[in-house]
Amino acid sequence: MAKDFTKRSDDYSKWYNELVVKADLAESSDVRGCMVIKPYGFAIWEKMQAELDKMFKATGHSNAYFPLFIPKSYLSKEADHVEGFAKECAVVTHYRLKNDPEGKGVVVDPDAKLEEELVVRPTSETIIWNTYRNWIQSYRDLPLLINQWANVVRWEMRTRLFLRTAEFLWQEGHTAHSTKDEAIAEAEQMLEVYATFAERFMAMPVVKGIKTPSERFAGALETYCIEAMMQDGKALQAGTSHFLGQNFAKAFDVKFATKEGGLEHVWATSWGVSTRLMGALIMTHSDDQGLVLPPKLAPIQVAIVPIFKGEEQLKQITDKVNGLKKELLAKGISVKFDNRDTHKPGWKFAEYEFKGVPVRVAIGPRDLESNQLEIARRDTFEKNTVGFDSAADYIEKLLEEIQENLYSRANEHRVDNTRSADTWEEFKSLIDNEGGFVAAHWDGTDETEQKIKTETKATIRCIPLDQPDEEGTCIYTGKPSSKRVLFAKAY
């Protein structure tokens, strides 16, 4: 499995690409920029979906489904939105193919040209707000708390599996509210949901913050985000939640009758996470031996490998293992008993290690005699011999321990690689030599932000929410600043 596998220290980017393919998570398709998510990768995404969906529903949201296509003219209805989004899209211009008159397969039928071109949704604010106009008349119809799980397309020129693909899968929440405060509270609530999900399930610590104006979502008044730090010290934006003000309500004329009898524009939010989270998960925990998965998102939590010669031995082991399997399943733990005779135990060990299965159990004829088995954990490679009768409890505790260990390890890495800079020289040196997050003062202008980006490739990841105010001076211009912001190079 891991042979010919690039080391992280040799080429982090190459390591990532190889891992995604070799661990059977995803691969490029023949269609430019579009990936195939393979069963093992999709099983992880399904676990993410299931947990997020539960959290959305627990906070009062319902799922719905809106069209894949958006009439071209919709994109230009919200002025900022068209600037930020309309450009790199897949455009449907025709609705029929016909047999090639020259007999070479099929060609586009020129007679089947659409009157107005359709764009494959890059995000759905426009089509959804056009729909909400008919759904919202009165304050009684509010809040409207809707989410959709969907595929979206943004025609990216440089793509990377999971991190940036032309088509990707995501969820987009779109809510409508009667007051500004309620909409802001919703946007902040969903940021909390994302942060909780990242930390509790992905074992990935995140910084919660707001984006600078230049990094805001096209059409938003405020963009909240969670930023995670990858193993190479680069930042990855893992989720965003937008307070959209009344921009889309005005663009699509969505008004509601207030309790007091007035007529006002509705307040909006939108928020999303995508299959990009798969990239974040991989780059937070995995190592030179392959994938490392937090138990809460692992499709297989425990792999049991029998070591046997012949049918009789396998049968004895199987009888023994069946009891353990049952105990584990009763605890809600997913188990794979790999009794294939087409592959050797060593091959299987390597396979489960490479695929990041958190716990691997080995059991052979000698173990049967001594009534014990070998339990190995993927995160630290530690192995222990455990009595058979206490194995299920041991594994249950071990899975919790691994989940926690992955979080602390990632958190330690983040703390170790978050530094402060007070001068421009210090800042440049940290960005160039150390990487990671650099907390520094900034004068609050787009101009300075842009210059720092041009000179160092570092961007302002966010203005962290949970930090004390601190007077200081901008590292670049020396102008006064009231709080530090977080810089980093980013994915």
Added chain:
Amino acid sequence: MAKDFTKRSDDYSKWYNELVVKADLAESSDVRGCMVIKPYGFAIWEKMQAELDKMFKATGHSNAYFPLFIPKSYLSKEADHVEGFAKECAVVTHYRLKNDPEGKGVVVDPDAKLEEELVVRPTSETIIWNTYRNWIQSYRDLPLLINQWANVVRWEMRTRLFLRTAEFLWQEGHTAHSTKDEAIAEAEQMLEVYATFAERFMAMPVVKGIKTPSERFAGALETYCIEAMMQDGKALQAGTSHFLGQNFAKAFDVKFATKEGGLEHVWATSWGVSTRLMGALIMTHSDDQGLVLPPKLAPIQVAIVPIFKGEEQLKQITDKVNGLKKELLAKGISVKFDNRDTHKPGWKFAEYEFKGVPVRVAIGPRDLESNQLEIARRDTFEKNTVGFDSAADYIEKLLEEIQENLYSRANEHRVDNTRSADTWEEFKSLIDNEGGFVAAHWDGTDETEQKIKTETKATIRCIPLDQPDEEGTCIYTGKPSSKRVLFAKAY
């Protein structure tokens, strides 16, 4: 709710359209032929998805995800497939918009023309088999049992919500096998899964059968189907499972090394059900008072409506109801306690009736005194007063009873409307005057099938699997036939 609601006997088609919109299931969007699935409708679809997904996984399948776009040339690789599918598709020709030089929004950028057009998938056999070529080398890689939940687009000219829309949601299973027998067994197994789902969850009886050659899926050697009968006597194809032979393996050059060291083409199946099932569900059970849902697919199984004046009464009722809610939730029953003070109880009764909530509970101050409540069932409108302490058990049993009653009612309707015809006159008269299914002998030729269709609008829905052989003569040509086939007008 139900005012201005068309009766089924007046105009079944109008009744259906109104019901879908008024019950908040779905509505047309501004994009031609594309629907918006509203939260209530989507919640039903989610329940269907969850049950089907469990059944697919229990039979060994995994989910994956393949690209939305298919290169145009792929469609013409399998000869029959291109004839059946390639034509009415959404075609992506460009990948960028730009600001209109005349300042009117955005226009397609002529410089961003794709070298090869992309088609939005109408079904994914071609792109998936192109991918399988790299996944399958040896018999060890087989069987490959994969499903995907996805949106697909077929540019339909005449669309109807759920029944026929340009974009729809579905699942498509695509499996690869080393032998013909195994592939046929898979196609048959998935037909069984669909039939079980339809009968057990949708409470919708179905006929399992195979399609005639002219009605086969484009590229299939055999198409299995389940056919259901709607209330108006028309048939609806509710799911199909295809044995594809080696057609796609040959078209995309997918071979495997056999155990014996040979090299052979892989055998294939594909199978799917779609949001069309929503239409089938509606037209199987609903009535002139609105939607009727089988409890197993109802997003809300029990609605509890308090009848109160003032906060104090509501509080007393709420205290009482909380216990019942808890008991019901513990039984896995979904409950909505509708304590809104913005709507009157009568309005709520009408709402839940129209939306097909299987059980409605009413509780007022007098009920508190007598320690009982009123329980109404949606299917028969029967009401009973039940002691509070036995209410949870009563409701649990009632839900099972409703599920069964809906199935028997639908089954009775189907049995009553399935008739045999032995002469052409008899056949025509049944099709014209009675509708429903007509079992008749057919000589097995495309020509006869086509003529019968032209003259009566009835098509052969299927050759039923579970029927005895019976010698007879074709109703149209008088030629010999060994079994009856099922004719009907169809959706």
